[in-house]
Amino acid sequence: MSFFKDRNCYMKNYNLSFKEKWSGFNWQFLFFICLVVFIGIGVLYSVGGGNWSPWASKQTVRFIVSLCFLMVVAFFNLRLFMRYAYWIYGLTLLMLLGVEVFGHIGMGAQRWLNLGVVNLQPSECMKIALILALARYFHGASLEDIRRVKFVIPPLLMMGVPVLLILKQPDLGTAMMLVFETAAIFFLVGVQVWKFLLVLIAGTAAIPLVWAHLHDYQKQRVLTFLNPERDPLGAGYHITQSKITLGSGGFWGKGFMQGTQSRLSFIPEKQTDFIFTVLAEEFGLLGSLVLYALYMIIIFYGMMIALKCTNFFGKILALGLTVNFALYVFINMGMVMGLMPVVGVPLPLMSYGGTAMLTLFIGFGLIECVAINKEMVIGRLGSIDDE
Amino acid sequence: MSVWKYEKAREIVVRTIILSVIFVCISLILIGRLFYLQILQGERFFVLAEKNRTAIRLTMPDRGKIYDRNGVILADNHKIFQAVLIKEQAEDYQKTLDNFKKLIPLEEDEEKRILREIKYKRAFMPIQIKDNLTKEQVVLLHLNAPVLTGIQIEETMIRTYPKKDLTAHVLGYVSLLNDRDTNVDSIWFDLAGYRIGRTGLEQSLESRLRGKPGFKKTEINAMGRTVRLMEEGKSVAGEDLNLTIDIRLQKMAMEALGNEAGTAIVVNVQTGEILSFVSTPSFDPNMFLSSISQKKWNKLMNNQKKPLQNKALFGAYSPGSIFKLVVGLAGLESGVIDPDKRVYCSGATQLGNQKFHCWKHEGHGSLTLREALRHSCDVYFYEMAQKIGVEKIVETAQKLGFGENVVTEMIGDKNGLLPTPEWKMRTKKDDWRMGDTLNLSIGQGFLLTTPLQLVRAIAAIANNGHLIDLHFLKQDKVTSTASLFNNAHLRLIRAGMYDVVNHENGTAYKSRFDLDGKRMAGKTATTQVRRISLKEREEGIKKQKDMVWESRDHALFAAYAPTDKPKYAVIVVVEHGGGGSSAAAPVASKILKEALRLDIEDAKLKEGVTRK
Structure with a gap:
């Protein structure tokens, strides 16, 4: 790998002034992101029974902190991320290993790394780090390269190692997200469709093997998803109550802070994974569709930024992050609507949670960075003149 | 731009468009699902949510x-x-x-x-x-x-x-x-x-x-x-x-009955109010509120005096000599009995080859109706009953309310049994014989009466022939029939009852009282206990003293007071009490005396209140 070699490549050219960067920043994109966050804080206020504590206030603080991170990241030089992509990936992988060794148990799963000041969830960071690494990897590759089987083995390993570590924690949701986002990037850069089908067939064949290694609670969740009535008061309770909450909203909803299901705690984890049901209960189909539309607008902006970018690193990075965001939305919604097993994926920008919010905003910061540097020339190996 | 870059960029655009199409498809599925849950199933889920949160x-x-x-x-x-x-x-x-x-x-x-x-x-x-x-x-x-x-x-x-x-x-x-x-x-x-x-x-x-x-x-x-x-x-x-019950009188009736198994009912003969309704031995009803222990239950069930049985309501007894009042009245009403005509009692009446004994073996000599009632002579009524005939006796008994329900306010009131020739033919497939009439005339045989029927009949005799509705609940209106009998005839019957208590030869003379000139009139009865052999077999061999108690006669006494202006009627039954005059009459006497005493006391109290 050549990233040790040309240390000075990003210095040579293309240093935008702050003013140029400021005007290149996509403010509309940020506006829609913030809009969703505000809606989320409103819902958390309602979930708290009309109180800022315990959720809404903390979420607001996190939003402000995350927003700062977004701005900082956005105004970085894009080449810097290209340059340190593998370093970031490597560091995150080390932290994941650290969780394995030092991590303390939180919520029944080993996910958190106590860094003294903050509790960091390396698996969350890995979502971005992996996209960075893959963007870097595919940046200089030609279509012929990409279509060679041998070429996709290193990125598969890049994905595989953290996925295995995260599965061990165990965190099925995040592992799945990593697999999906890698697959999406593979697809976007032009890996042939038949390869996906092949893997899909192989994967289906491996289901019994995977099943044997699943934890009991994971098995329960899958079984319950397949038949919620199996255990209406136990594992199926979540899905049943989630559907009741959603459905009872009707078209207009019950009104702000009038959702009985959430207020009376009939939905579990109402402030995190199931927050969408609270919105759907209180604002009905109308509110749900508005939120959904906002999500689609954010995804649309993300894709447009990616397509407008002239360098592949930025293209792939922005696409990967946008697709990652979209996957979050789809899986969470599918989950709370009873279309998917409950895998513990939060609704981005809405769900209460610090690391998730921060990671998302760093991701959006990167997309903004791509938007700002859309005309930057990045050489095959990270410099401008290495073609 | 180099070719590879162009190819790759184009591929990425194509793939992004494909992915967008996939996203649109996913969106359609999700929105469709939302529509299904919130609109199509919305009502159902709304109901379920309501059910979740409400408890009735x-x-x-x-x-x-x-x-x-x-x-x-x-x-x-x-x-x-x-x-x-x-x-x-x-x-x-x-x-x-x-x-x-x-x-x-x-x-x-x-x-x-x-x-x-x-x-x-x-x-x-x-x-x-x-x-x-x-x-x-x-x-x-x-x-x-x-x-x-x-x-x-x-x-x-x-x-x-x-x-x-x-x-x-x-x-x-x-x-x-x-x-x-x-x-x-x-x-x-x-x-x-x-x-x-x-x-x-x-x-x-x-x-x-x-x-x-x-x-x-x-x-x-x-x-x-x-x-x-x-x-x-x-x-x-x-x-x-x-209620019409007077708890003070109720208490006196309970005390008067003491340890005996029996019943006492006091009614107001003018209004039909039931003032006392007692069945002994009794029990504490509070113990049924929470579940009763098996031991307590067994104790209640094994008591041979049957505390749980409401004898006042469910008891059905042969009225014995009390029924002579009915026969006497039937005789007078039908004109068969001439109150002054004497009938000779030799101690028995011969009917075909059957001999019907008087309770007094040596006989009463010659008696008028009044004397026959006073002495409770059986032969007098044997003789008269033959002349009156069963139809007239039954008719009179029916007029007095025998054979029918008395109270509507309490479930379980019995009809008793007023036998008629038709009844005998229907159930026994046998003709009514003169012997049956003779048995009926002294209140024995098939006849079964309830304490409530007896007390109502006495009330009717006392109140100049009005059959009155007995009731437990206070009410303003009195429901009763017009006078059913000739008052002169009723006076004759009452004279007999007066003698029973107040004539020195009367069967209940010992129980007489005189409370400011207020006296009691009544009629004793002592009835043989009809023993059911099946029951005996079921219960097996018993201790001797139990056998004795079980085979003793029932003692009955029906009375009213005061004699000049009847107000209260009472029926007392003492199961296996021996004689009506010795076991039942003293009880009735105590109760009626108390009723009259309470009247005086209440009147004084009222006077005191109004004076204040």
Whole structure:
């Protein structure tokens, strides 16, 4: 790998002034992101029974902190991320290993790394780090390269190692997200469709093997998803109550802070994974569709930024992050609507949670960075003149 | 731009478009699903959400209180704490129940009932676990609430009978519902601790006493805890009832009967009010409120004097010589008996080859009707009955209310048995013989009368022939028939009854009294106990003294007082008491004397009040 070699490549050219960067920043994109966050804080206020504590206030603080991170990241030089992509990936992988060794148990799963000041969830960071690494990897590759089987083995390993570590924690949701986002990037850069089908067939064949290694609670969740009535008061309770909450909203909803299901705690984890049901209960189909539309607008902006970018690193990075965001939305919604097993994926920008919010905003910061540097020339190996 | 870059960029655009199409498809699925859940199924889920958050609990109506004629409370309600189990709120009801038992022991029968109720009651309906909790127990349960999920402590009302055994056979008692109560509306099963009237007026007037349950619609959270009251429907208390019973007289009647098994009923002959309605031995109805222990139950059941049996209501006795009043009246009404004509009693009457004995073997000599009643001579009535004929006797008896129900307010009132030739043909497939008429004439044989019928007949004789409706509930109107008999004839019968008590040769002379000139008139009866051989066989060999008590005659006495202006009539039955004159008449005497004394006392009190 050549990233040790040309240390000075990003210095040579293309240093935008702050003013140029400021005007290149996509403010509309940020506006829609913030809009969703505000809606989320409103819902958390309602979930708290009309109180800022315990959720809404903390979420607001996190939003402000995350927003700062977004701005900082956005105004970085894009080449810097290209340059340190593998370093970031490597560091995150080390932290994941650290969780394995030092991590303390939180919520029944080993996910958190106590860094003294903050509790960091390396698996969350890995979502971005992996996209960075893959963007870097595919940046200089030609279509012929990409279509060679041998070429996709290193990125598969890049994905595989953290996925295995995260599965061990165990965190099925995040592992799945990593697999999906890698697959999406593979697809976007032009890996042939038949390869996906092949893997899909192989994967289906491996289901019994995977099943044997699943934890009991994971098995329960899958079984319950397949038949919620199996255990209406136990594992199926979540899905049943989630559907009741959603459905009872009707078209207009019950009104702000009038959702009985959430207020009376009939939905579990109402402030995190199931927050969408609270919105759907209180604002009905109308509110749900508005939120959904906002999500689609954010995804649309993300894709447009990616397509407008002239360098592949930025293209792939922005696409990967946008697709990652979209996957979050789809899986969470599918989950709370009873279309998917409950895998513990939060609704981005809405769900209460610090690391998730921060990671998302760093991701959006990167997309903004791509938007700002859309005309930057990045050489095959990270410099401008290495073609 | 180099070719590879161009190719790659184009590929990425194509793939992004494909992915966008996939995203649009996913979006359509998600939106379709949302539409399905919120619009198509919205109503259903709305109902389910409402069901989730609301709990409807029925609230117990106050059972109507019961007072005696002077406002003394006979059936009251008082507050108690009870522990109930709500199955759907319990994590594991068996565990909860086990933990409960560790704190407060439960009787085995109780536990069986609880388990049975858990089975058939709906999951959200409370099941009574234990009532009458002491303060210490309430505290204990509160402290251990974490291991008693599903247990709730609630305040409820429980029936009490402050006069205990005095009112047991008038009021009856209430007890918890059980699975044999199939004809009880299910709403009452949903009320934990609801007790239904089982006997007496509690049973008969259940629908007036019970009231209407209220409801409390509360919002509950997912843990089942009540968050707030949403809607409340107040319960409607049952009707308070004022009885005609005078508890003081009731007490006197109980005391007068003492340890005997028997009954005493006092009525007002003018109004039909029942002032005393006693069956002995009695029991404390309070013990049926909570489940009664097997030991106590067995003790009640094995008592040969049958405390649980309401003899005043269910008892059916041969009236014996009291029926001579009916025969005498029938004779007078039909013109067969000439009150001044004497009939000779030699101690027996010959009928074909059968000999019918008088109770006095040596005979009474020659007697008028009045004397025959005074002496209770059997032969006089044997002779007369042959002339009167069974039809006329039965007709008179029917006019006096024999063979029919007397009270409508209490369930279980019996018809007794007034035998007729048709009845005999129908049931015994045999002709009515003259011997049957003779047996009937002295109140023996097939004839069975209830204490209520007897007291009403006496009341009719005393009140110049009006058959009056007897009742337990205070009411303004008096329902009675027009006079059914010639008053001169009734006076003759009453003269006979007067002699029974007040003539030195009368059979109840020893029980006479004179309270400011107020006297009693009556008629004794001593009836042979018809022994059923089947019953004997069932019960096996008995101790000798029990055998003796069991085979003793029943003693009866029917009377009214005062003689000049009759107000009260009484019937006393002492089962296996021996003679009517020795066992029953003194009891009746005490009761009537007390009734008259109370009248005087009340009048004085009233006078005192008005003077003030």
